[in-house]
Amino acid sequence: MIPELGHFALALAVAIAAAQAVLPIVGARARDARLMGAAPALAVGQMIALIAAYGCLIWSAVVNDFSVYDVAMNSSSHEPLFYRITGTWGNHDGSILLWCLVLAVCGGAVALFGRNLPSALRARVIGVLGIVSAGFLLFTLTASNPFQRMWPPPIQGAAINPLLQDPGLAIHPPILYTGYVGFSIPFAFAVAALLEGRVDATWGRWVRPWTLAAWCFLTCGIALGSWWAYYELGWGGFWFWDPVENASLLPWLTGTALLHCAIVVEKRETLKTWTVLLAIATFSLSLCGTFMVRSGILNSVHSFAEAPTQGVFILVLLAITIGGSLALFAFRAPAMAATGVFAPISREGALVLNNVLLCAICAVVFTGTTYPLFAALLHMELSVGAPYFHLTVVPLLVPLFAAMSVGPVLSWKRADLLPALLRLWWAAAIAALIGIAAEFGLHRSFAAAGFAGAAWLILGAFAEVIERIRLFRIPLANSWARLQAQPLGVWGAAVAHAGMGVTVAGIAGMSLAMSTIVAMTPGQTIGFGGYRWHVLDIRKVPGPDYTARVVDLQIMRDGRQVAVVHPSLRTFTQQKQTVTDTSIQTNLLRDLYIAPGGEQGGKMVLRLHVNPLAAFVWLGALVMALGGALSLIDRRLRVGAPARRGVVGVPA
């Protein structure tokens, strides 16, 4: 009964979305206030229908209704309640429903928080979101219905993939999807602006908070995914240039560019066409990221390996959404003229440079990710690996990082580079000192350059704040007063830029990582990376739905115990799958990372890593997202802006 209610709610959502796609846009064109006024109600209605549908799916999983195919294939009554709930999006059909739900919540958020938008713009934005919703809901209902029943129902479900039984990964999809789908709002604003034929400063002001909110979620989502790969897959690295990882990085890169150039639209009413294109591109890349991965075309450890039958449907949907918006862009954008002019050396100029570099990185990563597909079309078999990405991305990162600290201290319209650089001399000097010290201490140029870059970014990030409070140039008390008067947005930008620096420091530290593979018996001790590793015991421990071989490993340094860790190999009885449960002992400055690899004749194979500054990689991403959040709660952004807190309130 409950699954049928969910099915019905899904069908209802399709119907509402169809109305939402047509009525407001027609109304906006005909200037019919009643039709335009229907938009918020339809968006909220669709959101409620989908919340109900998703609630029914969760309910079916919670009560172990194995007559629902999706629950039977991905859940089991032995699992803890938490994983039965998160299992609903740990599979293809459920995750697409979640995707639609987030999209509907975005529409609802525009309806609820966008009361002070002009009614025609609001109607068009909601209408565009309705078009996207209608297409993907129709796909869910017809081709990947999560409420499908199976007869006879099995006594026990097949259980969630053990790799996904992990708190980090369990909350990963909702956060990542909120990031991906959140970019549908700037996209809808862009298409609405194209329909209206007008982009102005107020438009930029409305778009920016939504972009920022989506960007924060995407940043967290990517970091969470990377963190999961680090500790759960047991490979010891944090980024593998896997197609799925790249697919999430692409919209992040263009989204970051969008974030910056929306500022230019807002402040200077220029770069309008480019901003609109970026908004379209970001959501298009999000769509590709979500669905091309699902179609199984890209080979990746992360994919659900779906049959290509659904692929054509998705491809048609993508072609309509992306192709339609780009066609509209080609038709309408030439008429949009820039009004503000600026010199190459100026805040705008720096933001253009930021955009050019971010988009170049995006293009390079995109090429590397899709090139094997083009090659496959020509019957060539090849794969593009990390060396390509390192070789192409790093040279683009260097100027980007260099400019990141300089840009914020430049003034709008026209600036002088030399005085700006002179204001940063202390940051440059400290960064250079750190780099030189690191080079002499470590004899590793990449890491030394990385540490210098990180210092430059972190110090440079706060240069604008220091400049604004005129530190040491006016009495300290006055500086303090100025500091307190600084809007949160200024802090937000500084914190976000510093977060990038923290991540760079982490990456530089990880380039110094050491690892070894050893086979050890209980009682054995080896020395590696400045530590003594002593195996106390190897024992068998039963778990709720697995049995584990646990290694008790004592780690000593200079005769003192640093930690005792218990990495294990978990063999899940039902899925007959073995999962490595790595142990990570961190003090934030370095990770001791132990991944058991299997047993050979009483010896346990262990992979030992000493990863300096590993935690900084993800910490930096968190700091970046925090910077975004600070900027979001800035009052200045709220004045006249629809979003108070963006798309917070998505059910996790």
Add this chain to the structure above:
Amino acid sequence: MDAVARRRLLMLGPLGVAAVGSGVFWALLLRMRQGTYDPHALQSMLVGKHLPDFTLPGQAPSAGFSNADVNSGPLPALVNFFASWCIPCVEETAALMSLRQKGVTIWGIAYKDRPLAASGFLTRYGDPYHRVARDADGRTAINFGLYGVPETYVVDRSGIVRLRYAGGLSSDSVNHMILPLLRKLA
């Protein structure tokens, strides 16, 4: 070309890129449906080459064989690695037996298996093999670049490997891949 026309053309660029991209995806999806493109397939270094040199003892009562025996026997032929301890090997026996009934020559190699266990496997699930050899220490498997058991290699009339199939064969993969390939090679 005046500035406005140039601007119009420039704005068409993104649409062009998207069109090319969707064309590529479309073509790949079509090929995936036809089974001529599998992104998850394991490419083997052996495809297009001769079998590696090996001489293996027999799994009694069968006599052993070498790569020369395979090349001088009836071709095209299949070389199949299996083991009694592997579940997909049990599952693929039906498909192998059906191939045998169609007159396909299959050379079996028992991978890292005890002789008794292997002979028990053959009596229990049927023996589809022309001859069965034993690769007790797995060295021949290393030379083949074996990824796991079961694994099947298709050898054409001139002794060149044309296909490596990792995983258990099913009636689907036999009918849509192995048999059409064998017909083409015959």
